[in-house]
Amino acid sequence: MSYSPPDSAKPFTLNVSDQSISEWRQLLQLSKLAPETWEGRQEDRRFGVSRKWLSDAKDYWLNKYDWRAQEKHINSFPNYKMLIEDVDMHFVALFSEKKDAIPIIFMHGWPGSFLEFLPMLTLIKEKYSAKDLPYHIVVPSLPGYTLSTVQSVDKEWTLADSSRVMNQLMLNLGFNKYLAQGGDVGSFTAQMMSQLYDSCVALHLNLISGLPKPDENTPLNEVEKKSLGYAKEWATSGTAYAQEHGSRPSTIGNVLASSPLALLAWIGEKFLEWSDEDPSLDETLTNVSLYWFTESFARSIYPYRALFGSGARDIGAPKKPLGFSFFPRELAPGIKSILEKETNLVFYKQHESGGHFAALEKPKELWQDVEEFAGKVWKV
Numbered sequence: 001m002s003y004s005p006p007d008s009a010k011p012f013t014l015n016v017s018d019q020s021i022s023e024w025r026q027l028l029q030l031s032k033l034a035p036e037t038w039e040g041r042q043e044d045r046r047f048g049v050s051r052k053w054l055s056d057a058k059d060y061w062l063n064k065y066d067w068r069a070q071e072k073h074i075n076s077f078p079n080y081k082m083l084i085e086d087v088d089m090h091f092v093a094l095f096s097e098k099k100d101a102i103p104i105i106f107m108h109g110w111p112g113s114f115l116e117f118l119p120m121l122t123l124i125k126e127k128y129s130a131k132d133l134p135y136h137i138v139v140p141s142l143p144g145y146t147l148s149t150v151q152s153v154d155k156e157w158t159l160a161d162s163s164r165v166m167n168q169l170m171l172n173l174g175f176n177k178y179l180a181q182g183g184d185v186g187s188f189t190a191q192m193m194s195q196l197y198d199s200c201v202a203l204h205l206n207l208i209s210g211l212p213k214p215d216e217n218t219p220l221n222e223v224e225k226k227s228l229g230y231a232k233e234w235a236t237s238g239t240a241y242a243q244e245h246g247s248r249p250s251t252i253g254n255v256l257a258s259s260p261l262a263l264l265a266w267i268g269e270k271f272l273e274w275s276d277e278d279p280s281l282d283e284t285l286t287n288v289s290l291y292w293f294t295e296s297f298a299r300s301i302y303p304y305r306a307l308f309g310s311g312a313r314d315i316g317a318p319k320k321p322l323g324f325s326f327f328p329r330e331l332a333p334g335i336k337s338i339l340e341k342e343t344n345l346v347f348y349k350q351h352e353s354g355g356h357f358a359a360l361e362k363p364k365e366l367w368q369d370v371e372e373f374a375g376k377v378w379k380v
Helices: 018-030 051-063 067-074 114-127 159-172 185-196 222-237 240-247 249-256 260-274 281-293 303-307 336-342 363-377
Strands: 079-084 087-094 102-107 135-140 178-182 200-205 322-326 345-350
Touching: 018 051, 018 260, 018 281, 051 260, 051 281, 067 114, 067 281, 079 159, 087 114, 087 159, 102 159, 102 185, 102 363, 114 135, 114 281, 114 363, 135 159, 159 185, 159 303, 178 185, 178 363, 185 200, 185 303, 200 363, 222 322, 240 249, 240 303, 249 260, 260 281, 322 336, 322 363, 336 345, 345 363
Parallel strands: 102 135, 102 178, 178 200, 200 322, 322 345
Antiparallel strands: 079 087, 087 135
8 A cells, every 4th residue: 555645745846026126126136235345355254255255146036036937846855844833844755656665754954954955856857757756855845944933932942852753754655754854954853863863763964963073092084184274264154144043033033034145144154165066157146045934034043042052062962873964065074084973874875066055065975875864874
């Protein structure tokens, strides 16, 4: 008997209203660029996005970018909504008709979204039909991010809450055991799910925290040394945004809700700085547009209180079978010798290029890694 999603998973079509688009356009047209400064003229982006990049991006966003075409592309994938607790959960899914298909949940981070995984889903759709797809692929919008709205504002939302809801999503879909994959906030969520829920039987990550730092006795290859140099540079000069998110989320949330150009500068900087190669402007603008139209920035930065706020703490090393994909321009790279010592590492692949947005930058490589990992850990 082939699988079909439960009635609680309602098909969803994204359709931003014409009024929202009109208001966005008016606000963007009226948004002012900062005056010329020496810092803003540095094209190496050492002080953040250059004035020229932001000016060119604004012009393209207004006059050439086509949100409706991007919306049509998003809707070409099966989108769903499901109410879990007080979360209006959104997810994209490719369900298999195979009885023994392996359920895998893929989770994004900030300032990304489920959009990061669409290139990978495209590859999967090209390779498999529903009849021969060996996996159930579930790609949610994490609670608070873009299309998944936490409806109650009367209580704090935490990573533990998100982990509980993500686990419940998989259970509601009929999967009493599954694999979890994540990067950025998605990696923290996957780590927590593996710690808290027996149904999460193994996890694959492309970013990891909570492990001991390398020291002079840590075996390192040249790629790892270079990656650690980048990560150290980021930790020194690239975390001011995270301190703001963790300590003053209300302030930055209100600031960026007021102007699409401000939101583009704040998020666009991260896509440029954290990628190994600059993503296309369309990819960046679609992600920023989704944050803007869903008014979700202020709702999306709750994890930073736990990660960078006054009560910050490490999640701790995962104990369940772990797979790791190493991409050199990562903010928190997983060093193989440390992973081997501190975790139950069953799969590791070092890539020569790629950055923080692995699913977007290297969809083929990430998917191949996850397939190989799944083959090692999944037992019927």
